[in-house]
Amino acid sequence: MNFRTLATSSTSFLCTCASNNVAFINTCTSLRSFCCQNKLRFYCKHSRSTPTTQLYQTRDASSLPEKTTIETIAESLRSNAFKKVLVVSGAGVSVSAGIPDFRSPGSGLYDNLHKYDLPYPEAIFDVDFYNQNPQPFVTLAKEIWPGVNYRPTLTHCFFSLLDKKGILRRVYTQNIDGLEAVAGVTEEKLVECHGHFRSSACIKCRTPFDAEVCQSTMIEQGEAPKCNSCGGSVKPDIVFFGEVMPSRFSDLVHYDVASSDLVIVLGSSLMVAPVCNIPDWVKSNVPRLLMNRDLVGTFGKVNDVFMEGDCDDSVRELCRLVGWEDELDAIYASTHSQP
Numbered sequence: 001m002n003f004r005t006l007a008t009s010s011t012s013f014l015c016t017c018a019s020n021n022v023a024f025i026n027t028c029t030s031l032r033s034f035c036c037q038n039k040l041r042f043y044c045k046h047s048r049s050t051p052t053t054q055l056y057q058t059r060d061a062s063s064l065p066e067k068t069t070i071e072t073i074a075e076s077l078r079s080n081a082f083k084k085v086l087v088v089s090g091a092g093v094s095v096s097a098g099i100p101d102f103r104s105p106g107s108g109l110y111d112n113l114h115k116y117d118l119p120y121p122e123a124i125f126d127v128d129f130y131n132q133n134p135q136p137f138v139t140l141a142k143e144i145w146p147g148v149n150y151r152p153t154l155t156h157c158f159f160s161l162l163d164k165k166g167i168l169r170r171v172y173t174q175n176i177d178g179l180e181a182v183a184g185v186t187e188e189k190l191v192e193c194h195g196h197f198r199s200s201a202c203i204k205c206r207t208p209f210d211a212e213v214c215q216s217t218m219i220e221q222g223e224a225p226k227c228n229s230c231g232g233s234v235k236p237d238i239v240f241f242g243e244v245m246p247s248r249f250s251d252l253v254h255y256d257v258a259s260s261d262l263v264i265v266l267g268s269s270l271m272v273a274p275v276c277n278i279p280d281w282v283k284s285n286v287p288r289l290l291m292n293r294d295l296v297g298t299f300g301k302v303n304d305v306f307m308e309g310d311c312d313d314s315v316r317e318l319c320r321l322v323g324w325e326d327e328l329d330a331i332y333a334s335t336h337s338q339p
Ligand SMILES: [Zn+2]
Pocket: 202, 203, 204, 205, 206, 207, 227, 228, 229, 230, 231, 232
């Protein structure tokens, strides 16, 4: 099969050309292809031939085998048939920890920023605004610094359980609360797409800054640390608006989506690119499980499984079906007994 055949077929392809904006192939007229390890790869010539410009075949449910249900997924987990589980998580997995969802009307973080007197809610994650007035973010950072005020949820512990079972391919999280790591997920299995608090740097010259000093300056003194090199403001390596995502995402996502055998999406509105596209990039025969309050993204196709409701309830139900409930509770108990 060559590009011409594919392009004239009814199959749709997605291009992640340029800045993570997804474009359908028919809006991107200058395509070229090459063969890589016996697999055709397609690239838009507007973008460089880096892995981030790969084209993905969209899912074709007609090629899927038997009907997937939560019972068949549980049975496959119990029989150790799944060995590379890819997890995508959003703010909904941390709500039961007490961390407000950024987008939920009323309880969402953006609706509760009045005390910061921000010119607009997103300014709290704006680098230029931070340069002028770091205080709102410092106040927020004191509140949500990982391991200080909040403990992992049952869902975070489920990720840790998958890791301990040796079947976790990766967790891609949109959250910055760091609770996956607090729950015991190893850093190698984590892609924190919007950064984390475990390292910090100057916003002007990017010189790394001691993360422990950054933490103590922000939490104990309530101030933004100053760069030792240029005097600029220092912040944790949380990705602000206008900043590039950690290269770890583009370094790993292609390998992970190509090699995963089960995808679980939890507590995400699947609205922020490029993370929202991950469930569509996996191979068409890979089952997809959504644990969420709402049906989101492209879920709802044949052989997708939707567990509607709170993530913790759905995680417990899945673990009950697999026979993992005691192990899940043990991890939860251990993460909540830590000082
Ligand atoms: Zn500096």
